[in-house]
Amino acid sequence: MIYRTFGKTNIKLSQLGFGAMRFPLVDEYDPKTINESEATRMIHNAIDNGVNYVDNAYPYHRETSESFVGRALKGGYREKIYLATKMPVWLVKSKEDSQKYFDEQLKRLQTDTIDMYLLHALNKNFWKTVQDCDMLNFLDKMLTAGKIRFAGFSFHDELPLFKEIVDAYPWTFCLIHLNYVDDHYQAGLEGLEYAHKKGLAVVVMEPLRGGKLASNVPDEVSNIIKQAGRVQTPAEFALRWVLNRPEVSCVLSGMSSLEQVKENIRFASDEHVNTLTHEEFQLYTRAKEFYRSKTKVNCTQCGYCMPCPQKIPISFILELYNDACMYDAHADSRWMYKVFIKPEFRADQCTQCKECEEKCPQKIPIAEVLEQAHDSLAS
Numbered sequence: 267m268i269y270r271t272f273g274k275t276n277i278k279l280s281q282l283g284f285g286a287m288r289f290p291l292v293d294e295y296d297p298k299t300i301n302e303s304e305a306t307r308m309i310h311n312a313i314d315n316g317v318n319y320v321d322n323a324y325p326y327h328r329e330t331s332e333s334f335v336g337r338a339l340k341g342g343y344r345e346k347i348y349l350a351t352k353m354p355v356w357l358v359k360s361k362e363d364s365q366k367y368f369d370e371q372l373k374r375l376q377t378d379t380i381d382m383y384l385l386h387a388l389n390k391n392f393w394k395t396v397q398d399c400d401m402l403n404f405l406d407k408m409l410t411a412g413k414i415r416f417a418g419f420s421f422h423d424e425l426p427l428f429k430e431i432v433d434a435y436p437w438t439f440c441l442i443h444l445n446y447v448d449d450h451y452q453a454g455l456e457g458l459e460y461a462h463k464k465g466l467a468v469v470v471m472e473p474l475r476g477g478k479l480a481s482n483v484p485d486e487v488s489n490i491i492k493q494a495g496r497v498q499t500p501a502e503f504a505l506r507w508v509l510n511r512p513e514v515s516c517v518l519s520g521m522s523s524l525e526q527v528k529e530n531i532r533f534a535s536d537e538h539v540n541t542l543t544h545e546e547f548q549l550y551t552r553a554k555e556f557y558r559s560k561t562k563v564n565c566t567q568c569g570y571c572m573p574c575p576q577k578i579p580i581s582f583i584l585e586l587y588n589d590a591c592m593y594d595a596h597a598d599s600r601w602m603y604k605v606f607i608k609p610e611f612r613a614d615q616c617t618q619c620k621e622c623e624e625k626c627p628q629k630i631p632i633a634e635v636l637e638q639a640h641d642s643l644a645s
């Protein structure tokens with residue numbers, strides 16, 4: 267495992283971190299049903315092989331991930347890692363709420379201290395909540411009390427707000443969405459450079475676009491990857507682009523099988539900073555342009571939009587809608603829509619309550635897109 271410096275601290279983070287958001291499930295339709303024995307094997311394998319950063323958050327796996335990770339880290343594993351989790355900013359309604367959620371997280375994770383604590387998914391609205399509920403003062407208090415070692419934030423909005431937030435508080439680190447397709451999206455590369463110059467450590471999420479850059483890769487992209495002249499999987503091709511950047515302290519992947527853990531650890535055992543050639547960058551541009559031209563909706567299947575009050579499987583429908591265009595597989599997507607989703611849970615049952623839109627980190631106009639998806643998939 268290769269380690270990188272965590273911003274201005276003298277801490278060394280493994281360049282691959284474990285995201286606790288996409289564990290294998292017992293029931294693939296119920297995110298609460300983490301397959302605990304398999305997921306524990308995955309976490310232990312990762313830590314035994316050098317991963318020392320585990321990223322969690324209050325809502326992951328419908329609020330079961332923190333408790334599961336608390337159990338999985340028993341037996342000495344907690345002490346071997348830097349544990350990160352995030353304040354559910356959208357649930358905080360008063361100054362007192364911050365303390366309430368934080369205490370609950372300590373209990374769930376069975377720990378006295380959170381090493382890296384983030385304000386979760388900051389955007390314009392949640393940044394206002396942070397100020398209204400005096401959360402920066404709360405961070406100060408927890409840092410002074412030794413309950414948090416380092417304060418940071420994760421981000422899902424436009425670049426100007428990102429810069430404003432970076433400058434508003436003495437953060438140690440931030441977490442941004444970055445991959446070779448979304449290079450100028452949200453904070454993007456400019457945000458990466460900005461935060462780095464300001465002395466923040468930068469951790470990256472969604473390096474594989476939630477898995478979309480790693481599996482079922484269209485033939486056009488497979489052919490581009492082959493031209494790089496290296497033997498590499500699509501996952502490696504995507505991770506290489508992020509790890510090429512010296513400003514990145516750690517890349518999180520929400521691995522969902524032991525095989526993926528092993529593959530990603532193997533890849534993270536090599537040095538990747540500044541190893542890409544000019545010719546390779548041109549290949550990334552071509553692959554990016556292909557994906558952009560074929561992506562209808564910028565959904566990464568993070569599942570933040572769920573559960574829908576109408577029980578509409580939003581992210582599955584958006585995936586079918588995207589796949590129809592990406593793989594020119596309209597008939598397959600229509601068939602799956604009809605066979606796997608009962609009429610009472612299809613996209614036309616959306617009541618436009620837009621609860622999902624408030625929670626979507628990618629700001630997708632979900633209600634409108636569901637209408638389009640239904641028109642296309644039910645036709």
Ligand SMILES: NC(=O)c1ccc[n+]([C@@H]2O[C@H](COP(=O)([O-])OP(=O)(O)OC[C@H]3O[C@@H](n4cnc5c(N)ncnc54)[C@H](OP(=O)(O)O)[C@@H]3O)[C@@H](O)[C@H]2O)c1
Nearest residue numbers: 285287288420471472473474475476477480501519520522
């Ligand atoms: N703060 C926030 O707002 C926020 C938002 C999103 C994520 N995060 C954090 O960032 C972490 C990373 O984001 P992410 O989970 O979206 O990461 P990601 O690496 O882009 O996507 C993870 C998915 O990629 C696939 N994958 C991983 N390794 C693979 C391999 N070697 N070969 C083939 N497929 C592979 C798996 O998909 P399949 O299951 O389809 O195989 C896995 O579920 C999350 O787990 C979470 O901790 C935070």
